[in-house]
Each structure stands twice: as structure tokens, then as C-alpha cells.
Amino acid sequence: MSEVAEEPVLAEEIFPLLEEDQEPKRLRVGVLISGSGTNLQALLDACASGALNAEIAVVVSNKPDAFGLVRARRAGVPAVVVDRARYESVSGYNAAIADVLKEHGVELVVMAGYMRLLGKEVLSAFPNRVMNLHPSLLPAFAGASGIKDAYEYGVKVTGVTVHFADEHLDHGPIICQEPVRVDEDDTLETLEAKIHEVEHRLIVEAVRLFEQGRLLIEGRRVRVLPAPDDAGTLTGLDSV
Amino acid sequence: MSEVAEEPVLAEEIFPLLEEDQEPKRLRVGVLISGSGTNLQALLDACASGALNAEIAVVVSNKPDAFGLVRARRAGVPAVVVDRARYESVSGYNAAIADVLKEHGVELVVMAGYMRLLGKEVLSAFPNRVMNLHPSLLPAFAGASGIKDAYEYGVKVTGVTVHFADEHLDHGPIICQEPVRVDEDDTLETLEAKIHEVEHRLIVEAVRLFEQGRLLIEGRRVRVLPAPDDAGTLTGLDSV
Numbered sequence: 001m002s003e004v005a006e007e008p009v010l011a012e013e014i015f016p017l018l019e020e021d022q023e024p025k026r027l028r029v030g031v032l033i034s035g036s037g038t039n040l041q042a043l044l045d046a047c048a049s050g051a052l053n054a055e056i057a058v059v060v061s062n063k064p065d066a067f068g069l070v071r072a073r074r075a076g077v078p079a080v081v082v083d084r085a086r087y088e089s090v091s092g093y094n095a096a097i098a099d100v101l102k103e104h105g106v107e108l109v110v111m112a113g114y115m116r117l118l119g120k121e122v123l124s125a126f127p128n129r130v131m132n133l134h135p136s137l138l139p140a141f142a143g144a145s146g147i148k149d150a151y152e153y154g155v156k157v158t159g160v161t162v163h164f165a166d167e168h169l170d171h172g173p174i175i176c177q178e179p180v181r182v183d184e185d186d187t188l189e190t191l192e193a194k195i196h197e198v199e200h201r202l203i204v205e206a207v208r209l210f211e212q213g214r215l216l217i218e219g220r221r222v223r224v225l226p227a228p229d230d231a232g233t234l235t236g237l238d239s240v
Numbered sequence: 241m242s243e244v245a246e247e248p249v250l251a252e253e254i255f256p257l258l259e260e261d262q263e264p265k266r267l268r269v270g271v272l273i274s275g276s277g278t279n280l281q282a283l284l285d286a287c288a289s290g291a292l293n294a295e296i297a298v299v300v301s302n303k304p305d306a307f308g309l310v311r312a313r314r315a316g317v318p319a320v321v322v323d324r325a326r327y328e329s330v331s332g333y334n335a336a337i338a339d340v341l342k343e344h345g346v347e348l349v350v351m352a353g354y355m356r357l358l359g360k361e362v363l364s365a366f367p368n369r370v371m372n373l374h375p376s377l378l379p380a381f382a383g384a385s386g387i388k389d390a391y392e393y394g395v396k397v398t399g400v401t402v403h404f405a406d407e408h409l410d411h412g413p414i415i416c417q418e419p420v421r422v423d424e425d426d427t428l429e430t431l432e433a434k435i436h437e438v439e440h441r442l443i444v445e446a447v448r449l450f451e452q453g454r455l456l457i458e459g460r461r462v463r464v465l466p467a468p469d470d471a472g473t474l475t476g477l478d479s480v
Contacts, residue, residue, distance in 0.1 A: 139381075154413055154414050154459075155377070156415075184463065220393060
């Protein structure tokens with residue numbers, strides 16, 4: 001600690017303005033899928049448009065025929081199949097997923113329609129860096145059929161949740177939620193369409209909050225910090 | 241069945257317009273409470289202002305010191321204490337509640353902060369005619385501390401539910417729900433205040449829908465029928 005009073009330091013000296021040809025560092029996101037990958041597409045689009053200061057570093061599917069793999073290749077993103085059937089144990093399977101993610105320099109893992117419970121091998125390799133997208137207002141209607149279960153229960157309000165994953169199904173600290181009304185004339189199909197639309201928006205928003213370093217986990221609660229004046233001054237890597 | 245074709249009958253002949261000095265029949269509501277009775281007050285106010293075509297026929301509390309009893313007496317409404325401690329069995333206690341409600345000609349029972357499970361003695365005396373108000377988006381956070389449980393779970397969206405009661409806790413078909421956001425600066429206390437405000441609105445709305453005969457139970461689903469052209473043509477007593 002200096003005993004000499006220092007001159008105040010301008011913010012520009014700490015966080016120098018970027019040169020015009022110098023791109024800000026983009027968050028490397030790994031996406032886990034099992035199916036058509038419409039939420040993956042929303043993330044790919046947000047990265048391409050610059051709405052997200054991120055890039056999809058790799059897409060991993062447990063299903064060899066998941067259409068999301070095609071979406072990844074079309075976008076020039078590495079697409080990898082890790083098939084449970086090819087591994088003796090669940091832990092070997094999960095270790096393989098963790099390896100793929102690490103090989104591609106992933107900083108944030110997003111489960112976007114990934115229909116298996118994630119193993120501790122991935123969670124411990126990416127502590128507080130795995131997000132799950134779920135089509136209900138958790139903790140209501142966890143599990144594989146959140147929209148249908150809510151519809152059949154007869155709720156008037158359901159919604160979408162993005163949360164940090166932990167070792168329990170659809171359980172970790174909640175990042176953001178958005179309600180969706182079940183209208184009188186909604187069928188299961190129209191409700192699904194409304195939910196999916198919100199999912200595409202909410203997963204992009206959650207990744208943006210992480211990338212901007214605005215998510216602070218306090219026990220079961222996720223604090224969302226105010227938007228920074230300069231998006232370059234905070235990174236997801238420091239605050240989570 | 242007549243074989244003679246009949247002349248069409250105008251709606252006015254079936255549902256004659258009311259004479260000016262003839263009040264429409266008001267739905268007789270019995271309210272069960274355990275505490276301060278702020279939701280009871282919302283119902284009393286809505287009846288007094290004419291916002292609800294209903295009257296509170298009797299208020300029943302299981303707690304002798306519930307402030308809601310004072311609210312009832314102030315509004316000129318019979319207030320009755322049915323204390324569990326004074327009955328040998330739970331069924332005797334519930335039968336006593338059913339008797340009080342029947343004696344006062346109750347057509348709809350509203351559980352408004354009533355902190356006990358309602359017995360089948362009341363449910364069978366008022367089939368599909370008992371509503372419960374609960375401060376969460378059921379089925380999430382059922383039980384005695386719905387607001388606190390949701391807050392501590394760290395949800396970003398909770399809310400209020402009004403549902404028809406059945407023999408299970410906070411379980412029957414859902415009439416209406418309204419979401420409430422948990423904001424960053426919300427404490428448990430500010431969240432409670434927001435929830436209570438919505439409760440007061442939603443319980444009045446649910447009673448109005450019932451009184452207008454617009455609630456149709458189909459299994460676990462409650463259909464809300466469109467608003468009638470003439471509120472006098474439908475009654476809760478016919479359609480539920």
C-alpha cells in the first residue's frame with residue numbers, strides 16, 4: 001500500500017478503448033443437445049448478429065441423428081456425437097463429454113434440450129458454468145415433459161426457466177424465469193409454440209448475463225447485477 | 241316432448257328484465273379464515289361496492305382471536321368460531337363447519353387464509369363449491385409457507401393461485417393464476433406485500449367468475465367461459 005496519495009486514474013487507462021481492428025474476447029460456449037436444436041439455433045443467430053459477445057465453440061449431441069448437428073455444421077461449428085451406447089459406464093460417457101468441451105476451450109456449457117442428467121464429471125470440470133434451459137417454471141414440472149405435464153395439470157400460468165445445473169434434475173440456482181399464460185383456446189401444440197418462443201429469447205438473455213459477468217450465485221439465489229457502463233469491464237469468468 | 245312446433249322464445253321471457261326495485265339474487269358466500277382476514281376484507285369491500293354480485297353470508301374461523309372475526313362483525317356479517325380443540329375428532333370438527341355454512345345458506349365456500357386441510361364433510365356438502373386461495377403458482381410451493389418457500393428457493397417468478405379444493409392439500413382444479421416477479425431488490429417482506437395485493441384482486445375475480453356461472457370443471461381443467469351479454473342469464477349454481 002502506497003502512502004503517497006495517488007492521482008485519480010481515468011477508467012480509460014484501466015480499461016483501454018479497443019482498437020478498431022481489435023475484437024473483444026468472445027465467450028466460448030459449448031452446447032449440449034439431443035434433438036432438433038432450435039434453441040441452439042437461437043444462440044447461433046445471436047452470436048452471428050453480434051447480439052451476443054460469444055461464439056459457439058462446439059455442439060455435443062448424445063443422439064447421432066439430432067438435427068441440431070446439421071445446424072452446427074451449417075454454421076461452421078464443430079459438431080460431436082457422444083453416444084451413451086458406446087461407453088461402458090455413465091461416468092465414462094460423461095467424462096468423454098467433459099473432454100470434448102475442454103478440448104474446444106469451452107468456458108460456459110449450455111444444456112439446450114439435452115435429455116439426459118448431466119454427470120458430475122462435467123459439473124466438476126465446469127463448476128458454476130453449466131446452464132440448463134427448462135420449459136416450465138421450476139420447481140414445478142421438472143422432468144422430460146414439462147410443457148405437457150403443466151398443460152395436463154391444468155395450470156393457467158407456466159413458463160420457462162434457465163438455471164445453473166447441479167447434480168439433481170432441473171434443480172440448481174435459477175438465473176431467469178419468464179411466465180407464459182395458458183389461454184382458454186390453447187392446445188398443447190399452441191402452448192408448446194409459445195413456450196419455445198420464450199425459450200429462444202431467455203437462453204440468449206441468460207448467456208448474455210453470464211458473458212457480461214452479471215451473475216452472482218449466493219446459495220440457491222442468483223443475483224443479477226446491474227448492466228455495466230462498459231460491457232468490457234466485467235466478464236463472466238471473474239464473477240461466477 | 242311436444243310434437244307441435246313451438247314459437248321461438250325471446251330471452252327476455254326466460255330471464256325477465258329486473259324491476260328497478262328488484263335486486264338480482266346475490267350469491268351467498270361463506271368465508272373460512274384463520275388470521276387477519278385481509279382477503280376477507282377484499283371480498284367484503286367488493287360486495288359492498290357492488291363490484292361483486294355476492295354477499296358474505298358467514299365468516300368461520302378456527303382461531304378465536306383471528307382479527308378477521310372483527311372485520312366480519314364490523315361489516316355486519318355473522319362471525320363464528322369453530323375451534324378444533326373443542327371437538328373430539330377431526331371429522332366432528334369438519335361436520336360442525338359444514339353445519340354452520342349450511343345454516344347460513346352458503347352457496348360458495350372460500351378458504352381465504354384458512355390454515356387447516358378441509359375435511360370431506362365440508363367438501364361433500366359443497367361439491368365443486370369450495371375455493372382455496374394460495375400464495376404461489378401451484379403446484380409449486382404448496383403448504384403453509386408458500387411465499388417464504390418460493391423466496392428461499394430463489395425463484396424469479398412466483399404468484400397466486402385460486403383453485404377448487406379437493407381432499408388433497410392445495411391440489412384441486414385451478415381457476416385462475418397470476419404471476420408475480422421476484423425483483424432483485426425484493427426482500428421477503430416486499431414480496432409478501434406484492435403477493436397479498438394480487439391475492440386480494442384474484443380472489444374477487446374468481447368469485448365473480450363463479451357468480452357469473454363462467455366456470456366449467458373438466459377433469460383437472462377449469463374452463464373459463466366468455467363473459468355473458470347479460471350477467472343475469474348465467475348463475476354459478478347452474479354451470480358448476
